[in-house]
Amino acid sequence: MKKVELLSPAGDLERLKVALMYGADAVYIGGPMLNLRANAINFTFDEIKEGVKFAHSLKKKVYVTVNILLHNEEISLVKDYVKKIEKCGVDAVIVSDPAVIKIVIDNTKLDVHVSTQSSTTNIETVKFFKEIGATRVVLARECTKKEIQEIIDNVDIEIETFIHGAMCAGYSGRCVMSNFLTNRDANRGGCSQICRWDFDLLDKNKKQIKGKKPFTFCSKDLSMLRYLSDMIDMGITSFKIEGRMRSLYYIATVVSIYRKAIDEYYKTGKITDIENKEKVLRRCANRDSVPQFFNDIYDSTCSYYNGREEISNQDFLGIVLDYNKETKIATIEERNYIKKGDIVEIFGPNHEIITYTFNKIIDEDGNIIDVVRHPKQIVKIKIDEFVENYDLIRIKS
Amino acid sequence: MSKLLTIPSSMEEIEKTKNIVDGFIIGIENLSVNTNMCISDLNDLKKINKDIFISINKNMHNSDLKKIEEILDELDNLNIKGVLYYDIAVLSLYKKKKHKYELVWYQEHATTNYDTINYWNSFGVNYAYISSDISMEEINLITKKSKSKLMITMFGYLPMFVSKRHIVKNYLDYFNLKDNSKLNYIEKENNIYPIIDKKEGTIVYSSNILNGIKEVVNLNVDYIVLNSFDINLDKFITIIKYFKNVTKENVKEYNENINKKFTNIDEGFLNKKTIYKVKK
Numbered sequence: 001m002k003k004v005e006l007l008s009p010a011g012d013l014e015r016l017k018v019a020l021m022y023g024a025d026a027v028y029i030g031g032p033m034l035n036l037r038a039n040a041i042n043f044t045f046d047e048i049k050e051g052v053k054f055a056h057s058l059k060k061k062v063y064v065t066v067n068i069l070l071h072n073e074e075i076s077l078v079k080d081y082v083k084k085i086e087k088c089g090v091d092a093v094i095v096s097d098p099a100v101i102k103i104v105i106d107n108t109k110l111d112v113h114v115s116t117q118s119s120t121t122n123i124e125t126v127k128f129f130k131e132i133g134a135t136r137v138v139l140a141r142e143c144t145k146k147e148i149q150e151i152i153d154n155v156d157i158e159i160e161t162f163i164h165g166a167m168c169a170g171y172s173g174r175c176v177m178s179n180f181l182t183n184r185d186a187n188r189g190g191c192s193q194i195c196r197w198d199f200d201l202l203d204k205n206k207k208q209i210k211g212k213k214p215f216t217f218c219s220k221d222l223s224m225l226r227y228l229s230d231m232i233d234m235g236i237t238s239f240k241i242e243g244r245m246r247s248l249y250y251i252a253t254v255v256s257i258y259r260k261a262i263d264e265y266y267k268t269g270k271i272t273d274i275e276n277k278e279k280v281l282r283r284c285a286n287r288d289s290v291p292q293f294f295n296d297i298y299d300s301t302c303s304y305y306n307g308r309e310e311i312s313n314q315d316f317l318g319i320v321l322d323y324n325k326e327t328k329i330a331t332i333e334e335r336n337y338i339k340k341g342d343i344v345e346i347f348g349p350n351h352e353i354i355t356y357t358f359n360k361i362i363d364e365d366g367n368i369i370d371v372v373r374h375p376k377q378i379v380k381i382k383i384d385e386f387v388e389n390y391d392l393i394r395i396k397s
Numbered sequence: 398m399s400k401l402l403t404i405p406s407s408m409e410e411i412e413k414t415k416n417i418v419d420g421f422i423i424g425i426e427n428l429s430v431n432t433n434m435c436i437s438d439l440n441d442l443k444k445i446n447k448d449i450f451i452s453i454n455k456n457m458h459n460s461d462l463k464k465i466e467e468i469l470d471e472l473d474n475l476n477i478k479g480v481l482y483y484d485i486a487v488l489s490l491y492k493k494k495k496h497k498y499e500l501v502w503y504q505e506h507a508t509t510n511y512d513t514i515n516y517w518n519s520f521g522v523n524y525a526y527i528s529s530d531i532s533m534e535e536i537n538l539i540t541k542k543s544k545s546k547l548m549i550t551m552f553g554y555l556p557m558f559v560s561k562r563h564i565v566k567n568y569l570d571y572f573n574l575k576d577n578s579k580l581n582y583i584e585k586e587n588n589i590y591p592i593i594d595k596k597e598g599t600i601v602y603s604s605n606i607l608n609g610i611k612e613v614v615n616l617n618v619d620y621i622v623l624n625s626f627d628i629n630l631d632k633f634i635t636i637i638k639y640f641k642n643v644t645k646e647n648v649k650e651y652n653e654n655i656n657k658k659f660t661n662i663d664e665g666f667l668n669k670k671t672i673y674k675v676k677k
Contacts, residue, residue: 071531072538075512097507099516122459124486142456142561150459170560170599171456174483176506179530180557180603181585185671187506187530199585201568204578206589211572215583217564293561300567 004231005238006262007063007160008255012041015248016051016062021349021390022252023259026061027051028094030244031085034074035065035189048088061091065244066104067115069173069187070097078103086110092135096173101132111135113160117187119171121147123154130157138240141167141222144296149234158237163224164254164281165242167292169195169217195219211305218304223289225257225278229265249316249335252392253284256347283315283397317344320391321378330383332393338372338379346383348391355396356383399616400448401641402548403633404624406433411445413630417637420448422481422622425468430455430600431505431556433626439468442475448620449476454483454503455597456561466490473497479524488520499523501548505556506530511542518544524619529555532670533612546619551609552636552655553624554591555665558601565594580627589661591627602626607665611652614645632658 008024010016019027029051030042043051048064055062064085070078082104085093092111095101096118104112113136114120114129121140129137136158139148143161152159168175176186177194184190198214209215222242224231231239239262241254257280261271282289290302314336322331332338340361346354362380363369372379400419405411411421423442424432432452436442442449451472453465465487472480473496481503482488491500501524502508502517514525527536527549540547565581568574582589588604606628613621623640625633635658639651656662 069507070510070513072510072512072535072542075510097513099510099513102516119456122457122462122484122486124462124489125457125484128485128489140456143458147459169562169564170558173504173507174456174559176530176557177601179666179671180555181588183669183671185530187509188671190672197585199583199590201565201592202582202584202589203576204580206582208584209569209574209576209581211568211574213572215568217558217560219562298562300571302562303564303567303571305568305571 001235002237003266004236004262005061005160006255006258007238007240008251009241009244009246010051010251011244011246013043013047013051015246015251017054018248018390019251019255020055020058020060022255023349024060024241024255026063026091026238027055028063028065028240028244031064031066031081034068034070034078034081045084045088048085048090052089052091056089062089063092063094063113064088064090065094065115066100067094067096067117068189069117070100071188079107082108082110094138095134098129098132101129101134105133113138113158116140116162117172119173123151126151126155126157126159130155136160136237138162140172142171142293145227145230145234145294146296148236148294152235159235160238160240161231161236162222162242163228163231163239163258164289165222165246165285166287167219167222169219213305216303216305218306219292220302220304221285221287221289222292223278223281224291224294225261225271225281226274227291227294228258228261229271232262232265247316248319249392249394250284252347252390253394254281256349257281279397315394315397317342317393317395318372320346320348320387320389320393322389323383323387325386328382328384329380330387332379332381334372334375334377334379338393340370343396344393345396346385346387346391346393348388350388351386351391354383354385354387356385399613399618399621401637402448402450402620402622403637404433404553404622404626406625406630408434408441410625410630410633414634414637415445415447417634417641418447418623419620420450420478421445422450422452424452424454427596428453428455428457428461428465428468430559430597433624439471439475442477446476448478450479450481450501451477452481452503453487454481454505456559457484457486462486462490466493469496470494481526488517488522492521501526502545509535511539514539514543514545514547524548526622527618529607530666530671533667534670536616536667540617548620548622549616549618550607550622550624551613551616552607552622552640553628554602554605554626555607555624556600557590557603559598560600561598563594564599565592603665604661605665606659606662607667608652608655608659608662609664609667610640610643610655611648611664612667613640614643614648
């Protein structure tokens with residue numbers, strides 16, 4: 001059985017490298033235009049080339065999103081754009097508009113993945129996309145386990161499903177609340193996440209129906225760790241993690257957890273320590289997560305009425321820039337307040353988690369300090385076990 | 398000259414308006430969203446001697462496919478003009494047989510350019526329903542370059558959200574609240590948005606009513622659509638008459654008359670382009 005692909009988002013070149021180093025088999029990125037994260041940094045053509053070179057050196061893949069819904073003014077741009085993307089060496093494009101699929105197929109040899117923006121939920125639609133030349137379909141997050149299995153059993157095409165991350169409240173492509181409330185076009189990458197706003201709910205006579213918290217469309221996040229073994233057995237081609245605008249720490253954490261779980265399942269037939277893994281994932285996103293539609297349960301247990309009270313936690317302490325094997329001194333760039341006595345976990349792509357207590361912190365001028373307060377401050381800390389560049393440090397919870 | 402269609406809310410409305418409009422868009426029980434009236438007995442359509450378009454436009458799951466096929470066959474026995482679809486499954490199933498009616502590409506927020514309209518036309522989809530999220534400049538270019546016959550909403554509340562989730566019910570359940578409204582509203586900063594939570598999921602409409610009568614006199618489409626959703630029937634009949642009789646000479650007066658009838662009315666995106674990149 002071919003091993004399932006673990007597909008990670010990457011908002012920039014650094015996150016692309018981190019995602020691949022931490023175990024993703026492929027990354028999806030946004031190019032200079034025509035993607036659904038118009039307000040992310042996104043990649044230049046040169047950065048795409050560099051990312052592809054890095055990925056291919058590890059025998060991994062890069063997919064580029066070209067998934068906005070076209071307006072007239074963009075029609076003439078698509079052909080040249082996808083040709084340029086092809087020249088960067090990418091492995092596939094992720095497309096929503098079928099007319100764009102035709103342009104890609106007519107003008108390049110790129111594989112075409114149908115974006116979840118198309119909200120594909122049934123066998124007939126998947127068959128259609130196969131017939132017009134798509135090589136993979138990213139199913140809508142509204143699909144149940146039964147529906148996914150029926151599609152896999154009935155259409156010979158690669159199927160990709162989401163396993164982790166934020167959820168849209170509505171069917172992707174059918175929500176333009178952002179357009180109406182903020183004039184920002186949701187289907188062209190401008191979504192202002194109205195589904196996370198609070199509203200007053202009124203009855204038919206326009207009298208308020210008041211709960212303890214305000215009405216919202218907000219959904220809990222998706223987390224499929226507990227069902228990962230089922231999903232592998234179903235024959236899904238690719239597991240997708242949501243979040244091209246997520247941080248380096250988030251990507252490294254989520255990718256490494258799922259990487260370990262997938263590898264463990266292929267090796268032993270089971271995934272252990274799920275509760276602890278879920279705890280790390282929950283703290284990383286700082287939001288509740290559930291399996292959502294997979295089990296055909298999308299009742300109030302999937303809704304999120306926290307009144308936007310979640311605040312980002314300070315778990316991510318720093319990133320290892322360098323390690324001197326002889327002196328055992330690590331050079332660390334601070335990301336959140338570090339202090340002497342902190343019990344931390346150091347994790348990286350090439351070793352198990354190291355639990356360690358910081359006893360001695362030295363600043364750039366050689367002074368011994370008790371706290372590291374400044375963002376991106378460089379410090380040196382003695383760590384007895386081997387660590388390396390791109391290892392990440394989090395507070396032990 | 399464009400024909401006038403409405404999205405009626407009741408058989409009573411159809412009876413009262415059938416002599417002034419050219420046709421209706423009607424939903425099918427369990428297969429439609431954003432249509433105000435869904436019929437369970439297709440034979441009811443035989444009584445209406447007008448251009449009838451049936452909207453089969455929810456997101457389809459595997460369990461819906463058999464029902465769609467049956468309905469597409471049954472519709473051959475009725476004198477309908479076309480079927481509006483959102484999910485490509487409807488097109489795929491339609492193409493398996495030769496049917497007596499046309500298909501209308503109705504992915505309401507996706508019909509934003511002429512190239513994709515022409516793409517669907519190459520599959521035999523001869524109608525497209527233009528998005529309400531784009532400007533007149535964009536609409537006019539679509540009318541010039543599209544091979545398909547076109548329809549567009551020019552009056553009424555506009556659909557802006559469809560979900561499989563029961564978002565109102567979930568809120569009521571979570572906080573142990575009771576309410577039996579079939580139509581609710583949500584309010585933000587004095588704007589009130591209709592929200593319906595029904596078997597197929599949750600639908601939300603715009604807070605303002607679109608009034609596009611100013612643009613209709615110069616608009617080259619096959620069907621202008623007026624939506625009666627949540628609008629008083631007498632007022633709606635008056636609106637239909639304005640749209641039916643509008644000319645270049647009276648458009649200013651008619652526009653003002655319509656605007657006076659509502660406090661929450663505007664031109665939608667007809668003269669306001671959306672943005673999507675908020676920083677350079």
